[in-house]
Amino acid sequence: MTRIVRILITSLPIAILSLCGVMSGAEAQLIGDTPPGLPAFNVTGSEDGTSTYSLSLQILALMTALTVLPSLVLGMTSFTRIIIVLSILRQAMGTQQTPPNQVLVAIALFLTFFIMAPTFTQLNDMALSPYMEGTMPMETALSDGTNIMKDFLVQNTRVTDLVMFTEMAGDTTYEDPKDVPLTVLLPAFITSELKTAFQIGFLLFLPFLVIDMVIASILMSLGMMMLSPMLVALPFKLLLFVLVDGWAMTVGSLVATYAGS
Template sequence: MIRLALLLFLLPSLAHAQDLGQMAEGLGQNSVMLLVMLNALSLAPGLAIMVTCFPFIVIVLSILRQSLGLQQSPPNLLIVSLAMFLTWFIMDPVLREAWEIAGLPLSQGSIGFDEAFRRGIVPFRAFMEARTNPGTLQSMAEIAPAGAADAESLSVLIPSFMLSEIQRAFEIGFLLALPFLIIDLVVAAVLMSMGMMMVPPVVVSLPFKLAFFVVVDGWTMIAGALVRSYS
């Protein structure tokens, strides 16, 4: 009788301990999933930027700042912010289409995350394919590992798109730097002819470059050209 009483007394405690163990196991699994989701969210902005026109715009603006001879003006934060808003302006049709075919059904619960990703990447894929250099795409497909050599694979398309955008950005940056290089050369030649060899040409040419850039309304002109290049 005593043993039976002890067993009946311990049964609720054992059941409670088992529930606590299952609860702890569930919390451990949820913690791992939460950690994975947080890491994925921290990487999501960087991954999303790579399939837009942001790299192209920020490189062009950075080269423009260097060509003007300004090291910290505009500051990096302002250049990145301007590039982000221009990216939003250019990518608005793509973002709207992705939201209509993937984001909205996912928020309504009619499709799962995997299906939403497959649908949502379609507008971005079309955008990248229209801007990717075919030669770069073919080269990346040739050097891709086995199983990823398909030119339509995202693992091939995304780096090909990024390389094409970087190449195009440097080409435009070269054209932007030429007028300011000519100003630097003219100022250096004038200073040499006047015997003012100890005066840094950059110090003298900077006001002329700024005046030239302001007169032609350079920021508006370049922003408009960048936007029109994606139309």
């Protein structure tokens, strides 16, 4: 039994190398004109300067894109600002887990799709559709799509944040949004989104804080110190929020904060 296991362990690297297509030059000549290296990961150049990627590389790129997609949704869209504002609003109202996290994420996603619709439409018309139809090479489609996203990011990033990360990277000022590298633009955009979200959250918190202070003062004057002010203030907060149509005001204000939305 031990000998069989030893034989399997010894032959395992050889089997893996055979499956990957790693072979010597003499073996390649016996089989045919197989290119050296890993045949499953080949890039073939054409006469017009474009490159053709093997199916394995295309699948690898697709799986990588699906893995990075959640980070892109969080970091390159309006999702961050919306979810932070909604979370602060729920905390200011004192409703604990109402609306639940799943509902807040769903609202943030739908609002993100609404805000990003013009950018996504332009991205589909100018980059994705031509590439899928075969009229545009992948490198050009990727470059055009990146430039479209850069326009949105630059428009919604504070100049001070962009200048700060530009100086930290040791670069000079950029004449065009397309010249800004993503390594500088993405952290500047995230920092700007966090600052804007907390500013909006502060403004939303003020009226509910006033209600808490008024209710606490009334209860203190009545000698009801054992009664929780948050419990008494909750119905008044909900009533105020409903009377002023708070959800429409909050959602409308969030959408209006984005340029070109």
